[in-house]
Amino acid sequence: MSFISQPLSLSGAYNVRDLGGYPADEDKTTKCKSFLRADSLANLSADDRKFLYDYGVRLVIDLRAETETQRNPDAIDHQAMEYVNFPLLDNIQSSFLQGKMPSDMSEMYIRLIENSKTTFAAVLRKLAECEGCALYHCTAGKDRTGIITMLLLKLVGVSDDVIIADYSVTEEYMQPVFVQQKKMVQAAGIEVPDFVFQSKPTFMQKLMDYMKEHYKTVEKYLLQAGLNETVIEQLKHKLV
Template identity: 30%
Template sequence: MRAWVDLEGAVNVRDLGGLPLEGGGATAPGVLLRSDNLQGLSPGDVSQLVDDLGVRVVVDLRTGEEVRLEGPGPLAHEERVEIRHRSLYPEKGKLTDVLISKADGENPAVQYYLRYLADRPDSVVGALEDIADGPGPVLVHCAAGKDRTGVVVAMALAAVGVERQAIIDDYVATEERIVEIMARLRASPTYAPDLAGVTDESRKPRPEFLGRVLEVLDERDGGPVGWLASHGFDPAPLRSRLVEGRGL
């Protein structure tokens, strides 16, 4: 069963515990959460995340321009939470990267996901180190909680040995909330200009998008683990937190 976290001011929040590992076992609950934009969190939401769930680190994958326009969000005012900005810039569209442009060769979404890895490996690796080193549950988010968050979370899950189909299924789960996500983005002056004429259907996560990214990493780098190793990432600390029975 999907571990959704129901909040008033964010609609794509879930705990990544309970995902099956290759060879048996599962990821630990209460270690890694993923989310869409946190700008609209209510005081009750902040209390739920910080007091009830124990979130202590937020990895913000938004661009610097998004943070400037939207603000850091209510959790930035919570002294028990540290915000770590890990932009996957460069962005597309006028102000943000919620619009994925056309590209030659691979599907545009696949191209864009691969660019995150090519252009900002420091942010991808840094985000995984944040998860590994977090003093409590770590929440990773961007605007929709789908593309940038999807790639970073997929790399984290692959690094600890989550079954590939489970990684893809988690990515696709955002489809269940895509209508609500798009409504929130269209209501924001930051994102609305880039989404003019963009349909909800076109923004659904497709399993073949992330699946192809993982295939490309298999072909070029020996898989996500090989890519991470080539950028100096040691998965052992992440495994010690995120594998059930060895986490918090």
């Protein structure tokens, strides 16, 4: 894996990365400045907001639960870019690390894929409509954001190895935040397994294996979730 997307130069976020630059089907390469995956935008500075606007961001999709958005609202310029909240309830960050924990992250990913089809379809429909660059994010930019990223990249034939590399590097970029989160939950006396703060390759591999076994392709999954061929083609065109 020679190339992995690097975080954009922002002072208030650690894991805002472009989906551009990856090899896709038909010897194509994913386009830059179409989609950004991101962690929390609650601490963006004025310079960060200008940077994102100048980068072309015109849509921000927040994948967090309403309780998360209220506690840490996005610090974006609502006049300059559209903001939409499509909550994906992971029952980990969405319940502030106090929900029932899965056996590993892939269990939660599969549960989301099965139980939130309508929401995934709504997110991707909105991404397809966006005229400029679209940014989508959750809290760490790892789990809910990771699933959306997998769906987009698989749609245009990016290899599993590349998708896994793009997913697993989040643990490295988010290390300073995860260290603080661990301290906070320990101080509160909450038991949280280490894997919650990890992005192991096996977590994403298990999800993709499940998708292949149950749906054959991401495209078939999305059609079943409620997207039509036109929207799927729009997404592909935006990305390659």
